[in-house]
Amino acid sequence: MSFLVGARPLFVKEVLRFWKVSAQTVGAPVLTAILYLLIFGHVLQDHVEVFAGVSYTRFLIPGLVMMSVLQNAFANSSSSLIQSKITGNLVFVLLTPLSHRAWFAAYVGASLVRGLAVGLGVFVVTAWFAWPGLAQWWWTVIFATLGGVLLGALGLIAGLWAEKFDQMAMFQNFIIVPMTFLSGVFYSVHSLPPFWHTVSRFNPFFYLIDGFRCGFFGVSDVNPWESLAIVSVAVLGVSALALHLLKTGYKIRH
Amino acid sequence: MNAVSFQNVTKTFASAGRSLQALKGVSFDIEEGEFFGLLGPNGAGKTTLINILAGLSRATSGQVSVCGFDVVKDYAKSRQALGVVPQELVFDPFFSVRETLRIQSAYFGLRRNDAWIDELLANLGLTDKADANMRQLSGGMKRRVLVAQALVHRPRVIVLDEPTAGVDVELRQTLWQFIAKLNKEGHTVLLTTHYLEEAEALCNRIAMIKQGELVALDRTSALLAGTASTMLRFKTDHALPVDLAAKARVTGRIVQLPARDALEIETMLGTLRQAGCQIEDLEMGRADLEDIFLNIMHGQKPGQGVPA
Numbered sequence: 141m142s143f144l145v146g147a148r149p150l151f152v153k154e155v156l157r158f159w160k161v162s163a164q165t166v167g168a169p170v171l172t173a174i175l176y177l178l179i180f181g182h183v184l185q186d187h188v189e190v191f192a193g194v195s196y197t198r199f200l201i202p203g204l205v206m207m208s209v210l211q212n213a214f215a216n217s218s219s220s221l222i223q224s225k226i227t228g229n230l231v232f233v234l235l236t237p238l239s240h241r242a243w244f245a246a247y248v249g250a251s252l253v254r255g256l257a258v259g260l261g262v263f264v265v266t267a268w269f270a271w272p273g274l275a276q277w278w279w280t281v282i283f284a285t286l287g288g289v290l291l292g293a294l295g296l297i298a299g300l301w302a303e304k305f306d307q308m309a310m311f312q313n314f315i316i317v318p319m320t321f322l323s324g325v326f327y328s329v330h331s332l333p334p335f336w337h338t339v340s341r342f343n344p345f346f347y348l349i350d351g352f353r354c355g356f357f358g359v360s361d362v363n364p365w366e367s368l369a370i371v372s373v374a375v376l377g378v379s380a381l382a383l384h385l386l387k388t389g390y391k392i393r394h
Numbered sequence: 395m396n397a398v399s400f401q402n403v404t405k406t407f408a409s410a411g412r413s414l415q416a417l418k419g420v421s422f423d424i425e426e427g428e429f430f431g432l433l434g435p436n437g438a439g440k441t442t443l444i445n446i447l448a449g450l451s452r453a454t455s456g457q458v459s460v461c462g463f464d465v466v467k468d469y470a471k472s473r474q475a476l477g478v479v480p481q482e483l484v485f486d487p488f489f490s491v492r493e494t495l496r497i498q499s500a501y502f503g504l505r506r507n508d509a510w511i512d513e514l515l516a517n518l519g520l521t522d523k524a525d526a527n528m529r530q531l532s533g534g535m536k537r538r539v540l541v542a543q544a545l546v547h548r549p550r551v552i553v554l555d556e557p558t559a560g561v562d563v564e565l566r567q568t569l570w571q572f573i574a575k576l577n578k579e580g581h582t583v584l585l586t587t588h589y590l591e592e593a594e595a596l597c598n599r600i601a602m603i604k605q606g607e608l609v610a611l612d613r614t615s616a617l618l619a620g621t622a623s624t625m626l627r628f629k630t631d632h633a634l635p636v637d638l639a640a641k642a643r644v645t646g647r648i649v650q651l652p653a654r655d656a657l658e659i660e661t662m663l664g665t666l667r668q669a670g671c672q673i674e675d676l677e678m679g680r681a682d683l684e685d686i687f688l689n690i691m692h693g694q695k696p697g698q699g700v701p702a
Contacts, residue, residue, distance in 0.1 A: 149500030157488050228484035232543065234450055235478055236501035237470035394451050
């Protein structure tokens with residue numbers, strides 16, 4: 141069986157899985173992002189100007205869009221896997237001839253679709269409040285895609301590793317959320333104290349958001365090519381680990 | 395060619411410093427077209443063996459193949475040839491019955507499979523549930539869907555891991571009729587069950603495992619022939635004489651005593667009379683698979699069919 145023949149149905153199933161409950165998986169995160177924009181944008185509008193000539197509300201939009209892409213890409217693969225493991229219906233996929241590459245492509249692909257769907261929703265709604273511009277739009281596409289793949293693969297790893305919902309919550313609360321919030325969604329890292337500035341430099345999410353923002357404003361803290369290189373290395377590393385775990389059947393084939 | 399082959403399969407589970415050897419070198423083959431029974435008490439290693447066959451688990455050592463395809467090296471081909479009905483009642487709550495079966499077909503590369511899906515639904519009495527969500531189905535209906543899911547790709551080898559545990563008589567009848575039909579059409583069937591009368595009625599060959607080891611492997615008829623052939627059954631409220639109590643199987647008031655011939659029966663009845671045991675509902679019957687199973691599990695070698 142060719143690779144695509146196998147990966148396609150699992151990808152379609154994973155997309156259907158979140159699409160059937162889209163109010164919860166797409167609608168709710170869009171609403172959350174709007175609330176962030178209204179509250180932070182309103183409170184900080186007159187106090188913060190990160191880039192010259194860019195209002196805080198405008199500055200905030202790309203960060204919120206990217207944050208939504210990342211969190212939802214992670215949520216899709218991780219929650220699907222942990223639910224299937226706990227309810228036991230992962231067995232239906234385990235019994236098929238699908239290769240580890242097909243599993244990877246399907247889970248990460250569906251995560252990317254959900255991440256991009258939510259990100260696009262957040263963008264469309266927030267842009268109505270303040271048009272952020274699309275100075276170098278191609279960066280937005282590149283970094284949103286890489287971010288969705290990176291977090292989809294991380295969600296896959298977390299979904300394989302976690303045996304209970306509380307372990308999954310731990311992964312999310314102690315790794316994903318801090319990395320997202322310490323990546324410059326709400327601020328430019330230049331406004332941070334030196335220590336946290338240095339810490340942020342080791343966070344791949346920072347480069348995702350900074351490169352993504354460059355697509356809107358044409359300016360960024362780091363050269364987008366440098367961000368692209370760093371993010372690509374992170375994507376390759378995490379994907380290699382996820383593929384290895386799938387190939388060895390880590391915690392799914394005992 | 396063998397439909398299924400197990401060669402020196404061992405499996406050791408290690409956890410928290412302790413290791414448990416679930417399978418201790420199991421070897422046997424199942425020929426194409428057989429209806430094969432795998433029996434053993436809970437915890438004997440039946441499900442472990444099936445999980446290794448299906449790729450859900452990995453053998454510590456040994457080789458396993460399906461239709462000649464190694465389950466590790468050639469997993470895609472071996473799984474294409476295998477349909478497994480899992481023991482646990484699992485389902486995906488996001489989909490309807492038909493969606494579930496279409497998705498499962500597509501995993502096996504079948505995109506237009508509705509004719510066969512309809513046939514499966516009809517044979518398993520699921521036609522009017524085709525568009526119901528999996529969550530709305532009763533336990534028995536979910537079990538039928540599990541069977542249909544295992545068969546969507548018309549596997550050459552069908553594995554049923556205790557498919558009738560906790561299901562009603564009607565489903566058992568429907569299921570066995572359908573599986574027997576598929577077996578007649580050439581599909582190989584591997585069945586584990588706790589209902590020994592089912593195994594006796596359906597399986598032409600039987601393997602028994604106990605604590606991870608094969609303890610019997612023979613044709614069902616040979617197993618039945620190779621043991622004390624008569625059973626004396628009666629009901630009593632009295633205590634049995636000591637020498638009979640050692641041989642008896644007691645279920646509530648029902649006592650069963652294995653006997654080789656008429657003389658032994660006469661002796662037993664004499665012993666009972668002397669002890670003043672009042673007995674009711676006396677009957678004599680042929681030993682069934684359950685008797686043989688219990689004998690073997692209690693350490694007696696079967697008369698014939700001792701594994702090599």
